Amino acid sequence: MIEKKIVGEKAVEFIKDGMTVGLGTGSTVYYTIMKLGQLMKEGLSIKGVPTSIQTEQLANECGIPLVTFKEINHIDVTIDGADEVDPQLSLIKGGGGALLREKIIARAAKSFIVVADPAKMVDYLGAFPLPIEVVPFGVEMTNKQIRLLGAETKIRSANNGPYKSDNGNYIIDAKFPNILDPVTLEQKLNMIPGVVENGLFNQMADAVITLNADKQIVVKNRS
């Protein structure tokens, strides 16, 4: 999709020589990573911290050297995609199952930039089922507790049974009605025993790169 390429490539403007960069996961930030690989061939020098095994592989293919948290104190900029973005720049993430590492790496960054094609921009979060990472033990009970908060839920499946995240956990996709108070919902979900993390990213994105109705690139900053 051309919109993903446009916003994904625009994000490289936030990255300067010598930076440590959090590398998100998904089909939009794919274009950011590919462009960074190209710029590295032209002399840019950065280090990356990948948010998933998939991104680790892509970064390796692109020649981006990777570091772990043992080797760094902070990340300068993290670039990542989103499944939904509301007007306050709260996000739903985790459609690709990478939300836990993504949230750790977004939080560790001085600046968190989101790349989102216009279809991701919504008035209220919630049309996209919220991904919630849970430990396999007691998943049926954890699922019931999530339903008590008003969601219809599905344990995500893969070819041979439940989908497993890079961390060996399951993902429950929870369809809530319009999420009017994402801050409270994020907290309530994380208080349920068995929930490791959920895909609500509130007050985290510093800026979102998207396209307006005229297909022009816009950078929305969090106020």
Ligand SMILES: O=C[C@H](O)[C@H](O)[C@H](O)COP(=O)(O)O
């Ligand atoms: O787990 C996956 C991530 O949160 C992605 O960043 C998100 O699903 C958006 O992916 P895409 O850019 O492919 O729509």
